[in-house]
Amino acid sequence: MSKEPILKVKDLGISFSQYTNGLVRRDLNVIRNLDIELYEGEILAVVGSSGSGKSLLAHAILGILPDNACTQGDIIYKGEILDEKRKEKLRGDEIVLIPQSVNYLDPLKKVGKQIKISIKDKDKKTQDEIVDNLFKKYNLDKKVKNYYPFQLSGGMARKVLLSTALASDSKVIIADEPTPGLDEESLNEVLKDFRDIADSGRAILMITHDIMAALKIADKVAIFYAGSTLEIANTSDFKQKEVELRHPYTKALYKALPNHDFVPIDDKTQPLPNELPKGCVFSDRCPLKDKNCENQVPKIREIRNGKVRCIYAT
Numbered sequence: 001m002s003k004e005p006i007l008k009v010k011d012l013g014i015s016f017s018q019y020t021n022g023l024v025r026r027d028l029n030v031i032r033n034l035d036i037e038l039y040e041g042e043i044l045a046v047v048g049s050s051g052s053g054k055s056l057l058a059h060a061i062l063g064i065l066p067d068n069a070c071t072q073g074d075i076i077y078k079g080e081i082l083d084e085k086r087k088e089k090l091r092g093d094e095i096v097l098i099p100q101s102v103n104y105l106d107p108l109k110k111v112g113k114q115i116k117i118s119i120k121d122k123d124k125k126t127q128d129e130i131v132d133n134l135f136k137k138y139n140l141d142k143k144v145k146n147y148y149p150f151q152l153s154g155g156m157a158r159k160v161l162l163s164t165a166l167a168s169d170s171k172v173i174i175a176d177e178p179t180p181g182l183d184e185e186s187l188n189e190v191l192k193d194f195r196d197i198a199d200s201g202r203a204i205l206m207i208t209h210d211i212m213a214a215l216k217i218a219d220k221v222a223i224f225y226a227g228s229t230l231e232i233a234n235t236s237d238f239k240q241k242e243v244e245l246r247h248p249y250t251k252a253l254y255k256a257l258p259n260h261d262f263v264p265i266d267d268k269t270q271p272l273p274n275e276l277p278k279g280c281v282f283s284d285r286c287p288l289k290d291k292n293c294e295n296q297v298p299k300i301r302e303i304r305n306g307k308v309r310c311i312y313a314t
């Protein structure tokens, strides 16, 4: 495996400029410190509760943030810092997205056609074969190729989105919640496919709420909280005891897993974008907190073969 990540996001920040009553412009800083590293041959799972910044990370990498967004930090692909023009070039070619919402399907195009767009080989017979194999694998009837998106059920639409990405031979797949609505059999099929794709030397960023699914196939897990990466752990760390994990939030998540008694963290939630604290985003819930945590955002640092954004993690 190569040492340099194929895709790296360094200290990504995202703000949205908004107009409030009286047309006063203000910048809402929703993402502060997102960091990830994705290596060829690997699956990196990104987990975090709703609103922690998972989809925005995906959209920033692909260059599809709304016009009123302003970003900081660097997105680096194969050693090159990406600007918006370069992102557009790579999008759908070297880097593909499996979007979170099925509304991303083109409502006016039959689904078979949509999937074929992402196939590089332009030979019609090869294209048909690729689509037929994917449909067979995911239990989709052949006639679905001629359906328009509005004719699909939620689970079918999800399978079509997956097929679109899997039919391409992109280097990087970013899958934003690829599994909701799938039956158990298809879910296992998808997870197995992701693993096979990664094993063939490509890279997958898998965004999910389903930490148990993530742990089944991912090599590493990035934990997001209120727009910051708090930890990047190895999947194997979750299989040991909680001492293998680094951040107090990850340790709390670990204890809340179904196979560890569902111990709830507390009854608080992550801070909203307009009420982010000055220092560490987890400080108001953290057992290790002191004055130093309230005043400055901790830098992400390496410990025990993983990364953590906490000054007291050991």
Ligand SMILES: Nc1ncnc2c1ncn2[C@@H]1O[C@H](COP(=O)(O)OP(=O)(O)OP(=O)(O)O)[C@@H](O)[C@H]1O
Binding pocket: 016, 028, 030, 048, 049, 050, 051, 052, 053, 054, 055, 056, 057, 066, 100, 273
């Ligand atoms: N266009 C926008 N303008 C202002 N705020 C936004 C915009 N898009 C997203 N946000 C805010 O940014 C934060 C992160 O959103 P994001 O969609 O990345 O969350 P997520 O982790 O993908 O959540 P979910 O698990 O629900 O999909 C949220 O608080 C969201 O409200």
Ligand code: NI
Binding pocket: 054, 055, 056, 100, 176
């Ligand atoms: Ni999302």
